[in-house]
Amino acid sequence: MSQIETFYEVMRSQGITRRSFMKYCSLTAAALGLGPAFVPKIAHAMETKPRTPVIWVHGLECTCCSESFIRSAHPLAKDVVLSMISLDYDDTLMAAAGHQAEAALEDTIQKYKGNYILAVEGNPPLNEDGMFCIVGGKPFVEQLRHAAKDAKAIISWGACASYGCVQAAKPNPTQATPVHKVITDKPIIKVPGCPPIAEVMTGVITYMLTFDRLPELDRQGRPKMFYSQRIHDKCYRRPHFDAGQFVEAWDDENAKKGYCLYKMGCKGPTTYNACSTVRWNEGVSFPIQSGHGCIGCSEDGFWDQGAFYDRVTDLTQFGVEANADQIGMAAAGVVGGGIALHAAVSALKSAQKKTQDKPASEEV
Amino acid sequence: MSERQLLVGPFNRVEGDLEIRLEVADGRVSAAYANSPLFRGFEMMLTGRDPRDALTITPRICGICSISQSAAAALALADASGAEMPEQGALAASLLHGVENLADHVTHFALFFMPDMARPAYAGRPWHARAVAEFTAQQGSVARALVEARARLFHIVGLLGGKWPHTLAIQPAGVTRTPDARDKVRIQTTLRAFRRVLEQQMFGAPLEEFVALETVAALDGWDRGAAGLFLEIAADLGLAAMGRGTGRYLSAGAYPMPEGRATRAGVWDAGEVRPFDPSEVVEDLSHAWMLGGAAHPSQGVTEPDEDMRDGAYSWCKAPRLDGRTVEVGALARQVVDGHPLALALATEAGVRARIAGRLLEIARTQIWLEDWAARLDPSARFMGTWEVPKDGAGVGLVEAARGTLGHWLSIGKGTIAGYQIVAPTTWNFSPRDADGVPGPVEAALVGAPVGAEETTPLSVQHIVRSFDPCMVCTVH
Numbered sequence: 001m002s003q004i005e006t007f008y009e010v011m012r013s014q015g016i017t018r019r020s021f022m023k024y025c026s027l028t029a030a031a032l033g034l035g036p037a038f039v040p041k042i043a044h045a046m047e048t049k050p051r052t053p054v055i056w057v058h059g060l061e062c063t064c065c066s067e068s069f070i071r072s073a074h075p076l077a078k079d080v081v082l083s084m085i086s087l088d089y090d091d092t093l094m095a096a097a098g099h100q101a102e103a104a105l106e107d108t109i110q111k112y113k114g115n116y117i118l119a120v121e122g123n124p125p126l127n128e129d130g131m132f133c134i135v136g137g138k139p140f141v142e143q144l145r146h147a148a149k150d151a152k153a154i155i156s157w158g159a160c161a162s163y164g165c166v167q168a169a170k171p172n173p174t175q176a177t178p179v180h181k182v183i184t185d186k187p188i189i190k191v192p193g194c195p196p197i198a199e200v201m202t203g204v205i206t207y208m209l210t211f212d213r214l215p216e217l218d219r220q221g222r223p224k225m226f227y228s229q230r231i232h233d234k235c236y237r238r239p240h241f242d243a244g245q246f247v248e249a250w251d252d253e254n255a256k257k258g259y260c261l262y263k264m265g266c267k268g269p270t271t272y273n274a275c276s277t278v279r280w281n282e283g284v285s286f287p288i289q290s291g292h293g294c295i296g297c298s299e300d301g302f303w304d305q306g307a308f309y310d311r312v313t314d315l316t317q318f319g320v321e322a323n324a325d326q327i328g329m330a331a332a333g334v335v336g337g338g339i340a341l342h343a344a345v346s347a348l349k350s351a352q353k354k355t356q357d358k359p360a361s362e363e364v
Numbered sequence: 365m366s367e368r369q370l371l372v373g374p375f376n377r378v379e380g381d382l383e384i385r386l387e388v389a390d391g392r393v394s395a396a397y398a399n400s401p402l403f404r405g406f407e408m409m410l411t412g413r414d415p416r417d418a419l420t421i422t423p424r425i426c427g428i429c430s431i432s433q434s435a436a437a438a439l440a441l442a443d444a445s446g447a448e449m450p451e452q453g454a455l456a457a458s459l460l461h462g463v464e465n466l467a468d469h470v471t472h473f474a475l476f477f478m479p480d481m482a483r484p485a486y487a488g489r490p491w492h493a494r495a496v497a498e499f500t501a502q503q504g505s506v507a508r509a510l511v512e513a514r515a516r517l518f519h520i521v522g523l524l525g526g527k528w529p530h531t532l533a534i535q536p537a538g539v540t541r542t543p544d545a546r547d548k549v550r551i552q553t554t555l556r557a558f559r560r561v562l563e564q565q566m567f568g569a570p571l572e573e574f575v576a577l578e579t580v581a582a583l584d585g586w587d588r589g590a591a592g593l594f595l596e597i598a599a600d601l602g603l604a605a606m607g608r609g610t611g612r613y614l615s616a617g618a619y620p621m622p623e624g625r626a627t628r629a630g631v632w633d634a635g636e637v638r639p640f641d642p643s644e645v646v647e648d649l650s651h652a653w654m655l656g657g658a659a660h661p662s663q664g665v666t667e668p669d670e671d672m673r674d675g676a677y678s679w680c681k682a683p684r685l686d687g688r689t690v691e692v693g694a695l696a697r698q699v700v701d702g703h704p705l706a707l708a709l710a711t712e713a714g715v716r717a718r719i720a721g722r723l724l725e726i727a728r729t730q731i732w733l734e735d736w737a738a739r740l741d742p743s744a745r746f747m748g749t750w751e752v753p754k755d756g757a758g759v760g761l762v763e764a765a766r767g768t769l770g771h772w773l774s775i776g777k778g779t780i781a782g783y784q785i786v787a788p789t790t791w792n793f794s795p796r797d798a799d800g801v802p803g804p805v806e807a808a809l810v811g812a813p814v815g816a817e818e819t820t821p822l823s824v825q826h827i828v829r830s831f832d833p834c835m836v837c838t839v840h
Contacts, residue, residue, distance in 0.1 A: 058381075060404055062836050064427025064529040071515040125404075128670045132679075134401035135381055137371070166409065166424045173405030173668065194424060194530055250535060251747040256542055281522030282515065290526030290533045291540035295420055297530070303421070307414030 004050035004112070007209070011046075021046075028206050033225060042210055052209050053116040055108055055147055059140040060133045060167055060176050061122025065158040068195035069202070071281065102136045105143075109150055117208060118151035120144065120161045124182055125174030132174040141182060148183045153214060155189050156180065157201065162190035162221075163300040170304055180221070189214055190221040192273075194297035199278050200226045220300070222272070231268035231294050234276040237261065247291075255291060265309040266293025273298040366390060372820050373399075375828060382793070382835045385677075386824065388814045393824070396802070396809035398793045403653075403679040406840045407666040410783040415441060415752050415775050418783065420532065422771065425785070425840045427529045428471070431464040431521070432764030433771075433837075434534050436785075439620065440771040442536035444758030447750030451622040452741055453538025458619040458626070459551070459736050460525050460534060461762070465618075466558075466729045467514045468765035469694065469722050472832045473566075474499065474510040477719065478590070480825050481597055491596050498590065506565050506590050513561035519554050523547050538747030543740055551737045559730055566590050571727040578704035580712070583720060591723050595716075603715040607808040607827030610689055611713045613696035614791070616640060616770070618763035619732070626732055627701040627763070631690065632710065637700060640685075642759060642770065645786065648682040651675065651795040658798065661772035661784035662757060679839040682794040682803060683786050691804045692767025692791045693831065695721025703728075714808075715830040722832070754778050764788050766832050787837035805831055 005013075011021055025042040029035070058066075108116065122140075125132040130139025148154060156179045159165035168176040180188045191204050204223050207215045215223040232238065240246070241260040248254060248263060262269070268276070271294050275286040287294055293309075296302040366389070373383030381402045387395040406425055410418060418437040423430035435457060442448065449457065478499040486492045498506035518528050524541055525531035533540045543551070559571065567574050568588030577583050584599070586592055598604060617629030617640075630637045648658045653676045655667040669676065690696075695718045698706030705724055709717035753775055760771040767788030774782040794803035802810075805828065812823040 060402060062424055062427040062430075062529075064424070064430070067427045067529050070511065071518060128672075131672060132403040132668075133381070134383070136373070137383070166421050167404040167406075169409040169421070170412075171408060173408045174403060176404065195427065249749065250537065250540060251745065251749055255540070255747070275527075279522075280527035281518050284519045284522030285526050287526035287532055289541075290524065290531075291542070292526060292532040295532065307417055308420045309414070309416050 004053070004115075006049060007046035007051045010051050028210060032203060032207055045210060045212075049212060052152075052212060053108065053112040054119055054205070054209075055105065055116055055151070056119040056121065057105075057140075057143060057147055058135075059120065059122035059124050059144065059160070060174065061158075061160050063121070064195040065121045065160075065201070068198045069157075071198050105147070109147060113150045115152055116150070117153050117155060117205075118147050118186075119155045119157055119205070120179050121157045123160045123164060123168075123176050123178055125167075125176045126182075127173070127175040144179070144182060148186055151186060153187045153189065153208070154179060154183060155191060155205065155208075156221075157191055158196055159192050159194040159297055159302070162192040164303075165194055166303045168303070187214055188221055189217065189223060192222060192227075192298040192300075194302075196298070197226075197274055197278050197280060198282075200274055218272075226274045226278075227272045227298070229272065229274070229277070231271045231273055231276045231288070235268055235288060236276065237288060250291075258291075261288060261291070261293040263311060264293045265295075265307075265311055267296030267299070267302070267312055268294040270312055271296040271299050271302075367394075370814070370819065370821070372824055375825075375833075382828070382833055384809070384824065384828065386809070386814070386821075391814055391816065393809050393812040393814060393821075396806045397677050398680075398795060398803060398805050399678045400680040400793060400835055400838045401678075402835060403668060403839050405666065405668065407783050407785060410780050413780050415444070415773070415778075415780050418771070418773065418780065419535065422785070423530050423532075425787075426834060426837045428468060429464065429764045429766065429769075429834060429837060430529045431461050431525075431531055431534070432762055432769050433785075434531060435461050436760040436762045436769050436771040437773075438534045438536045439760030439762060440758040440773040441752075441760070442750070442758070443760060444756040444773055444775055445536060445750050445753050447536040448748060449536075449538045450745045450748050452744040453746045453748070454621050455736050455739055456524055456539040456541070456543065456746055457534045458621060459733060459740075460521055460531065460539070462619065462729055462733045462736070463517055463520045464528070465763075465765040466726060466733065467517055468832075469726045469729070470510050470514050470562075470566075472722065472765075472829075473590070473594075473719070473726075474504075474507040475501070476832065477826075477829045478507070478594070479504070480822065480829065483822070485822060489597075489600060491593060491600065494593055495597065498593065509561060509565050513558055513565075516554060517558045520551050523550060535747065535750075537750040538745070540747065542742065542746045544742050548737065548740045548742060551740070552734070555730070555734050555737055559734070562726065562730060564589075566723070566726065568592060571730055574727045575724065575731065577724075578708065580708050583705060583708075594719060594723075598716040598719070601826075603719075603826065603830075604712055604717070605714055606823060607715045607718075607812065607830055609691045609713040609718075609804055609808050611711055612688060612690045613699045613710070614640060614685060614690040614692050614768055615697040615700035616642075616761035616763055616768045617700075618697060620762075627697055630700045631685065632696070632699045635710075637702075642761065644686040645770070646684050646687070647784075647786065648684055648797040650682070650798040651677060652681045653677075653679055654681060661770065661786055662759070662774065662782070664772070664784040665782075666784070676795075678795040680790055680794055681786075682797045683791050684797055689794070689801060689804050689807070690791060692788045693718065693721070694725040694765070694767075696767060697721075697763055698724055698728075715826050718830040718832075752778065764834075764837075766834050766837075767791060769837075785840055787834070787840065789831075789834045789838040792831045793833055793835070793838055805833075 029038045124141035130141040133140040156162045245259040246263045370386040383399045385397040423434040479501040481495040521528040525533035613632040617625030619626035653669040757774040772784040814821040
């Protein structure tokens, strides 16, 4: 394999100053919840380690993940990450076109064999030999398998790649299939959400590029640093839930007062994501703040759980803090087995951590 | 006489995938076939669901025009149920939608269209160095400034809609969020900041000056900002004559408000404007891998032909208005609305006219948004009541950034019985119909110059991108 430059060299060649570089290291540490003591460590790693190449491919999708990503709150982090990605391959954002672009993909795979991260947006449809999503004359599923073969690890961006998303909704006409059901021999990090929050995307990819390892994952393969709490746990309308104050209709007084949206079908109690803490569009807001319930877009199968405006389950008797977790547990049972497992995470945290760390450190 | 075939694609820097087969004779395109190679089957998934689910499912057709889809779904449901938005609700919905459309136009200019001008193939042109400095993909100074400003503009959608993409706030009877006085100030501040960027980077002058242009000669004389750079390039490369369309334009009228739509609805054909009658829309399936016959969207079905039969070449249906192709988009909207500059460009109808139409609409949309934000009244009602009917039908027509978007919905026994979507790029990138008449882009490509060595002809890139294709919406 040819000599790969370090992160720092890449940044310098992109015209990023030393000062900005140090700022980036601080931002990275902050975004990942690490203390200031980590800043020099991150800087040292980026100065000495060869950068990790990234290939970003698109299957059956709506491009909302890319749209979210380029709207990250930390322009510097986004620029750095983008500049590193753009050196390699991304067919939506890159400058080259057509066959040139296809050649660039092949070059990148060959040049960085076994050493690159494959970021997948969207998923492959398997019906009719994959003919519902053709990229460069071939079914996307072939491109995916080909690019995955020599990847070090895979990031499944968004609900499509992680779980299937709305395009896999009944009757799933194209048999849209999540990445982990097609690629079974590589470590896969799921970053679900429709789309995922920009800061979550940059946080995950920055962590992987900086530390050259997978972030700690939960049982479903999601990074714990962003997916270990329910929207409900940190929702600013939570006091209204606990007090039994609910919106009953879109136009009622309670809606104007900002009461809890649980009765309007909010899926916050069963949804693991960082919306209520990190928020959206550079920290401005999130769906519940706009008066509309959470639809649970980062959960497996959210698109086929009955109507979006139906209540999670009939749980009005639980109105107080002490039983909130039961709500989560009981409702999780409705949403799916995987989440029920997840709801038990806090109790099993230490035991699970071991099982999670092991495969991750072995495979990378 | 030399003849050859070219397969151009995938096109990057467009939403979704696109492949175009070209027949080239004597250095010019003699026939073009546009293939939309991505099918997901949203219309099939919607059937049998709670009608309200359309508000959540249809925006996910597309990550770049998701509010357009959500607005069309809300209007279709409103039409079926008789729901009406309070005045302030309509205002907030238009603000949400307008921000997305404005952002889409800016994205198209900065990220999808202009970076082609920075290509090495144009080295040596007098404007090339500036195009490289300002619009090289991901690095150009103007491109970066506009993309950053665009992210900040979306704070408005954050405030009113919680998140973007895939905003949920627009409902058939209004919007879920009542902005407070502080929100109103923040929206106005955000808009002021965006205007500054537009005036500094895009136009190099007050927006009102660009909106006041009335003739092609006046447009030719515009030499300020990135718009000036574009016009210099357009003159040098002959973009005015490149990719000429049919000159028939459709608009359903943008932004439904209590006082009527902000732009006129209609069909412009050879200088005449006639009313747009949605019952004249028919989707032809003769060259699409779809089963069934030509039908009005209210009667249409979506059944993919899994054999992908010979003769057909796209997943895209071919919508026709009264049997004919029409072009949709910013230029079409401005022409139908009767703006003097757009009317002056209506028969020019090429790459330059489409981009100039978009620039004009960028300026006008910013001005509208400022007006609507000023009219927000936090003490008023933003949401009314509505109920899903057990049976019924409705149509929702809106203007997305790329043109006319229609949702045709029928409800039976309380669930969705049928749902058909005709998106802007379905109109523009449609395949041939039963009479063999090519779709608007296919027709516009005929005559495009192709260099002997070229495999991805630059002229084809410019023409295709001048329509701002959104391929994920096209087939859905």
